[in-house]
Amino acid sequence: MCAKKPSDKPSYLTEEGLYEILSSKYGANSIIRQYKIGRKKIDFFIPKINTLIEFEGAHHYQKRSQIDRDLAVHEAVMESGHRMVHIPYFVQTRFVLPFYFGEFNLKEFTVDPELLKYPNGFIDKNCVRPIDFSVDGWFRFIYEVSNYPTPIREEIHLTMTDDENSLYDMFWSGGNMTDGEVYLQYDDLEWLCGCQFG
Secondary structure: OOOOOOOOOOOOOOHHHHHHHHHHHHOHHHOEEEEEEOOEEEEEEEHHHOEEEEEEOHHHHOOHHHHHHHHHHHHHHHHHOOEEEEEEOOOOHHHHHHHHHOOOOHHHHOOOHHHHHOOOOOOOOOOOOHHHOOHHHHHHHHHHHHOOOHHHHHHHHHOOOHHHHHHHHHHHOOOOOOHHHHHHHOHHHHHHHHOEOO
16 A cells, blocks of 8 residues: 655545545445445445445555455445445546546545546555556456546556556557456456446
8 A cells, every 4th residue: 555655745545535535425424434244344335325335455456365355345245236346546536436436526526636636557656566466466457447448547557667568468468358368367357347447
C-alpha cells in the first residue's frame, strides 16, 4: 500500500479516502464498514444500492493467499444476491464515482478537488509497482485494466516502466489474448469474469 507523504501533493487512493468519497455520495450513515457475510468481512456495504465494496491494496496483487481469499469473498457475495465492486489502489478519486458508480457529476462529490489532478497509475514512488506483483497478480491486474476505458488504460501504462510494459505485453500476448486464453493459462482467475469493474 502507498504511504501518505507529508506534503501538499495529493496521495493515492486509500481505504479511508474511498470511505470519504462514498460518504460524500451516499452519506456516512448509509455505509456499513467491515460488513460480514458468513465469516468474511468486506470493507464497505451500502444497503440502498445493494453493493459491497472491497478496496484492493497492493497485497491483493502480490499474494496468492489473498487472491484465493478474494475469490471466496466474491463467491459468498454473489451467492448472497448482492453486487460486488473491487476498487484497486492504482485508480484515483476522479475515476471512482464515474466508472464504478455511474456518477458523472464529479465535482459535487469529490472530497478534495485537488485530487482531480492526480492521474491513475503508479506515480507515487512509495507505491508497490506492477514489477512486484506475483504471476497471479499480473493476470488479475491485466484483466482489470482491460475493462477500463482506453484513456484510463493509457494513463496507467504511461506510469509503468518499460520493463513493466514488456511484462504486461508478455502476459497479454501483445494485446491479442482473449479472456478465455487468460483463463486457460491461469484458470483459477476465471472468477474475475463475474467481478464488477464498472
